[in-house]
Amino acid sequence: MDSKYASISAENAKSANKRKHILSINKLNIKKAKTPLNATHIKISPNNGDINVKKSDHEAEKTAISEDIQEARKKLPVYAVRNRILEEIRKNDTMILIGETGSGKTTQIPQIIHGARLEGAGAIAITQPRRVAAITIALRVAAESKTEVGSIVGYTVRFEDVTSPRTKIKYMTDGMLLREAIIDPLLKAYSVVVLDEAHERTVSTDVLFGIIKIAQKERTEKKLTPLKVIIMSATMDVDTFSKYFNNCPVIYLEGRTYPVTIFHSKTPHEDYAYAAVCTIFQLHSTMPFNHDFLVFLTGQEEIESVIYNIKQIAKSAAGPPLKLCPLYAGLPAGKQLQVWRAAPAGARKVVLATNIAEASVTIPGIKCVIDTGMVKERTWCGGTGAERLRVCRCAQAAAWQRAGRAGRDAPGRAYRLYTARDFQGRAAHNAPEIVRCPLAPTILSLIAMGVEPNTFPLINAPPADSVRTSLNLLRELGAVENVDTTPTLTVLGKKMAAFPIDPKYSKILLSAPEYDCLDEALSLVAILSSENVFHAPMHKREEALKVKQKFTSPLGDHITLLNVFKAFCKATLKKQWCKENYLNHKNLTYACEVRQQLLKICQRFNLNVSSCGQAHEQVLKCLLTGLFSNCAWLREGAAVGGARYVTAGGVPARLHPASALLPARPPALVYSELLHTTRAYLVTASAVQANWLPGGKRAR
Ligand SMILES: Nc1ncnc2c1ncn2[C@@H]1O[C@H](COP(=O)(O)OP(=O)(O)OP(=O)(O)O)[C@@H](O)[C@H]1O
Numbered sequence: 001m002d003s004k005y006a007s008i009s010a011e012n013a014k015s016a017n018k019r020k021h022i023l024s025i026n027k028l029n030i031k032k033a034k035t036p037l038n039a040t041h042i043k044i045s046p047n048n049g050d051i052n053v054k055k056s057d058h059e060a061e062k063t064a065i066s067e068d069i070q071e072a073r074k075k076l077p078v079y080a081v082r083n084r085i086l087e088e089i090r091k092n093d094t095m096i097l098i099g100e101t102g103s104g105k106t107t108q109i110p111q112i113i114h115g116a117r118l119e120g121a122g123a124i125a126i127t128q129p130r131r132v133a134a135i136t137i138a139l140r141v142a143a144e145s146k147t148e149v150g151s152i153v154g155y156t157v158r159f160e161d162v163t164s165p166r167t168k169i170k171y172m173t174d175g176m177l178l179r180e181a182i183i184d185p186l187l188k189a190y191s192v193v194v195l196d197e198a199h200e201r202t203v204s205t206d207v208l209f210g211i212i213k214i215a216q217k218e219r220t221e222k223k224l225t226p227l228k229v230i231i232m233s234a235t236m237d238v239d240t241f242s243k244y245f246n247n248c249p250v251i252y253l254e255g256r257t258y259p260v261t262i263f264h265s266k267t268p269h270e271d272y273a274y275a276a277v278c279t280i281f282q283l284h285s286t287m288p289f290n291h292d293f294l295v296f297l298t299g300q301e302e303i304e305s306v307i308y309n310i311k312q313i314a315k316s317a318a319g320p321p322l323k324l325c326p327l328y329a330g331l332p333a334g335k336q337l338q339v340w341r342a343a344p345a346g347a348r349k350v351v352l353a354t355n356i357a358e359a360s361v362t363i364p365g366i367k368c369v370i371d372t373g374m375v376k377e378r379t380w381c382g383g384t385g386a387e388r389l390r391v392c393r394c395a396q397a398a399a400w401q402r403a404g405r406a407g408r409d410a411p412g413r414a415y416r417l418y419t420a421r422d423f424q425g426r427a428a429h430n431a432p433e434i435v436r437c438p439l440a441p442t443i444l445s446l447i448a449m450g451v452e453p454n455t456f457p458l459i460n461a462p463p464a465d466s467v468r469t470s471l472n473l474l475r476e477l478g479a480v481e482n483v484d485t486t487p488t489l490t491v492l493g494k495k496m497a498a499f500p501i502d503p504k505y506s507k508i509l510l511s512a513p514e515y516d517c518l519d520e521a522l523s524l525v526a527i528l529s530s531e532n533v534f535h536a537p538m539h540k541r542e543e544a545l546k547v548k549q550k551f552t553s554p555l556g557d558h559i560t561l562l563n564v565f566k567a568f569c570k571a572t573l574k575k576q577w578c579k580e581n582y583l584n585h586k587n588l589t590y591a592c593e594v595r596q597q598l599l600k601i602c603q604r605f606n607l608n609v610s611s612c613g614q615a616h617e618q619v620l621k622c623l624l625t626g627l628f629s630n631c632a633w634l635r636e637g638a639a640v641g642g643a644r645y646v647t648a649g650g651v652p653a654r655l656h657p658a659s660a661l662l663p664a665r666p667p668a669l670v671y672s673e674l675l676h677t678t679r680a681y682l683v684t685a686s687a688v689q690a691n692w693l694p695g696g697k698r699a700r
Pocket of ligand 1: 076099100101102103104105106107108136137140233234257359360361362363364404407408409
């Protein structure tokens with residue numbers, strides 16, 4: 001047994017004091033396979049150990065329905081051992097807390113801390129990798145504590161702050177806490193920071209680990225209020241983390257509310273989306289109607305096409321009516337939250353989600369998870385600046401998280417559309433994002449905090465060439481100097497760091513007054529910071545394309561987006577107008593809010609908000625001040641494999657089929673994104689002239 005581990009369970013809470021140093025390996029291990037349940041799945045019992053509250057389906061359902069929210073809280077494993085947890089938190093400045101999915105870590109730990117007023121004069125920050133989780137959990141915890149969200153319990157996500165000076169429990173995206181650290185690296189507003197879902201290893205969380213380590217040390221040295229740090233997950237690599245945090249204790253919380261039974265496919269499926277549709281209907285014909293389903297797919301288009309297929313089949317299928325709810329990052333926030341509403345009486349809710357529903361969230365009513373085992377992953381090539389989007393198999397940790405979305409208000413089932421052997425062969429955890437993402441925004445933030453990026457203590461160091469490329473880009477943007485010795489921010493760089501956007505785009509805003517186009521640049525950057533504003537339902541694609549023509553500019557996609565935004569601002573009945581024009585009302589409204597916030601920062605710097613009117617070339621020239629490295633040139637001679645362009649980084653690519661430039665192919669382009677799916681595409685592109693580039697340069 002290892003002395004740095006302690007185990008707490010409802011059963012041993014009282015005696016735990018005496019047997020503090022126990023290693024409890026009571027994680028989500030599947031132990032044994034049982035006989036096949038039906039033609040396509042093998043049933044495997046999860047390892048419930050002796051800690052599951054075993055209830056029959058019927059009993060559990062009755063409990064979930066009849067008990068009020070407070071009673072449900074008291075049943076959570078975390079609640080039962082709250083005094084022991086408090087003791088551990090009091091004792092340790094840093095600790096790792098591992099507990100099964102649904103055991104109550106995210107919702108209860110902050111309430112337990114606040115209940116004992118352990119945070120003192122400061123607040124408790126709880127970070128989430130995803131926006132939707134931060135919002136829905138804050139709403140739930142506010143309801144549990146019988147307060148309005150925004151008072152004692154609040155949330156902060158990019159461009160949305162629902163907190164007040166009274167807020168003590170603040171759910172926030174990891175990116176937002178990182179931004180706060182730029183202003184105050186010691187995070188003095190907080191006495192407790194909880195880094196939740198640590199296994200996801202987003203860049204922001206990884207950087208926060210380092211920031212918090214430094215802040216903790218400095219606060220102690222300066223005799224300020226100590227900073228308590230709790231790192232939480234159901235499925236993380238504890239040894240690496242404990243080592244990183246100076247061998248801090250790891251507390252295992254035993255127990256889960258309801259068991260989840262896992263089923264694996266007997267044979268592999270070639271077409272996982274097709275297998276998902278088949279499984280939905282197989283279960284639909286046998287499961288009680290109040291068992292809602294959550295299906296994990298990889299992206300918006302796939303979700304839309306699966307929904308289309310389900311609708312066709314449902315017309316003649318047996319079973320209750322289906323309420324189909326998509327859930328992906330690009331979906332307007334209001335529509336995302338619809339997923340949390342109950343299905344109409346007598347209907348079954350089927351949520352079709354990407355991995356944004358994978359961790360932290362509780363969607364009430366979900367009793368069956370259908371896991372395709374696939375995920376769309378973004379990787380980045382530092383050398384060429386190309387982003388690659390590829391569909392790949394998710395890690396084991398992700399599969400456990402997905403299964404954990406069931407069994408939260410009653411016993412659940414998870415159907416994995418891949419074999420047990422396939423599962424066993426998968427990586428235990430995802431590769432940390434920091435080793436596969438563009439780092440310029442993170443490095444700019446670090447330097448703004450006064451941290452030397454080359455010596456910053458990260459759990460996993462990013463590839464050296466990725467750091468070098470990002471530092472060089474920041475130098476070319478004019479944000480950083482002395483990149484080879486001690487990188488420091490220039491006056492311009494300090495201003496750039498004040499914007500919560502990619503430095504390429506903050507540079508555009510700060511350059512815009514020179515081109516007399518800050519008015520347009522603000523709108524454009526706001527719209528590029530939002531999700532897709534065009535909304536073309538599958539069955540109306542042709543019509544939507546026709547309508548789009550009226551906004552299309554021969555100069556390309558950026559001015560087309562600007563035209564959309566201007567027309568949206570002028571429209572009186574905005575919702576109706578968006579519907580008629582196949583535009584996404586929520587995303588455009590969001591872009592307006594983003595614009596307001598960016599405008600406020602510009603006003604702080606006394607920038608002149610003038611408009612270039614119809615002189616749109618000014619906007620494109622201004623774009624090049626930030627996107628100079630995102631240029632592509634038409635190839636001379638024949639296209640290679642259909643790719644007609646070559647980027648400044650030397651990547652052969654083609655214009656995205658949705659580009660307003662097509663069918664024309666201007667000799668030079670600026671683009672917002674270079675995306676690899678099956679091919680390399682230039683996304684959101686506009687025509688430019690080579691002599692507009694700073695110094696007339698053609699390629700770096
Ligand atoms: N929005 C909600 N609606 C209904 N019940 C909820 C909601 N959020 C949480 N719960 C209940 O609270 C329980 C604990 O949720 P919580 O998110 O705290 O668990 P967790 O241990 O953090 O899980 P995970 O590791 O999956 O994030 C859930 O199992 C569910 O029963």
